[in-house]
Amino acid sequence: MQASGPPPHPTIGTPVQPAADPGAQGSGDPRRIALFGDIHANLEALEAVLADSAEQGCNDYICMGDIVGYNANPADCLEKVREMGCPVIKGNHDEDTAGNHSLESMNPVAATALEWTRGQLDDEQRTWLRRLRMVRQIEDFTVVHSTLDQPSNWNYVTNRFDAMSNFSYQFTQVCFHGHTHVPRVYIKDGKVREVPAESIVIEPGSKYFINVGSVGQPRDGDWRACYAIYDLAHKLVVFRRIEYDIETTQRKIREADLPPMLAERLADGR
Numbered sequence: 666m667q668a669s670g671p672p673p674h675p676t677i678g679t680p681v682q683p684a685a686d687p688g689a690q691g692s693g694d695p696r697r698i699a700l701f702g703d704i705h706a707n708l709e710a711l712e713a714v715l716a717d718s719a720e721q722g723c724n725d726y727i728c729m730g731d732i733v734g735y736n737a738n739p740a741d742c743l744e745k746v747r748e749m750g751c752p753v754i755k756g757n758h759d760e761d762t763a764g765n766h767s768l769e770s771m772n773p774v775a776a777t778a779l780e781w782t783r784g785q786l787d788d789e790q791r792t793w794l795r796r797l798r799m800v801r802q803i804e805d806f807t808v809v810h811s812t813l814d815q816p817s818n819w820n821y822v823t824n825r826f827d828a829m830s831n832f833s834y835q836f837t838q839v840c841f842h843g844h845t846h847v848p849r850v851y852i853k854d855g856k857v858r859e860v861p862a863e864s865i866v867i868e869p870g871s872k873y874f875i876n877v878g879s880v881g882q883p884r885d886g887d888w889r890a891c892y893a894i895y896d897l898a899h900k901l902v903v904f905r906r907i908e909y910d911i912e913t914t915q916r917k918i919r920e921a922d923l924p925p926m927l928a929e930r931l932a933d934g935r
């Protein structure tokens with residue numbers, strides 16, 4: 666597939682700063698931040714998401730972790746994210762790829778893919794993954810791959826009771842996360858409730874814990890790549906679903922001799 670990446674991205678640091686180049690896309694515009702993660706070495710999905718986010722007028726980017734693992738382009742995805750110069754947080758697959766520890770306790774398919782992934786990256790790339798931070802505060806919100814209560818335990822938030830633990834440690838109004846590969850929105854406004862992952866306005870007096878979904882291996886039954894846009898001026902979060910060249914991704918997985926089910930599951934969005 667012909668690469669279809671976006672024009673060069675404005676480089677941002679921490680906290681998010683306006684683009685340095687006055688002619689760069691979005692310079693001086695209200696911040697429109699693309700939050701994308703759980704890429705899992707799916708280059709076709711990543712390129713499709715970046716192209717869409719550019720079309721959507723995004724002028725800042727945050728990577729939510731799990732750049733690698735499962736699919737066949739870990740080095741390409743790592744370098745593409747790295748060259749963007751955007752904030753990146755660490756996911757569990759980034760950590761497991763960076764380390765040399767045994768993967769015995771992991772499910773066999775994930776372990777096979779991680780072992781393969783370790784061999785695809787050089788020492789410098791693995792060191793870069795190892796040094797990623799678990800949690801970052803950007804503007805007035807927080808980003809974490811799993812949860813704020815124990816980020817390095819990689820807990821999964823699959824219901825409002827799981828979300829309650831996170832809210833105890835969430836000191837910003839909004840926190841974005843990933844990890845489950847399922848876009849979700851939890852709101853704390855007296856009690857904690859879950860609402861559909863559709864467009865949502867951040868209202869005063871409530872807290873929000875928002876899962877931005879997965880670029881490279883969605884698990885909510887929809888095969889299309891998922892990411893979120895946070896429009897800071899309008900306090901609006903929008904979820905995007907983007908088609909990509911899934912056949913190419915599947916072919917690469919098979920050609921790399923990765924477990925075939927990793928190709929099959931992409932089509933099912935599981």
Ligand SMILES: [Fe+2]
Pocket residue numbers: 703705731756758844845846
């Ligand atoms: Fe993941």
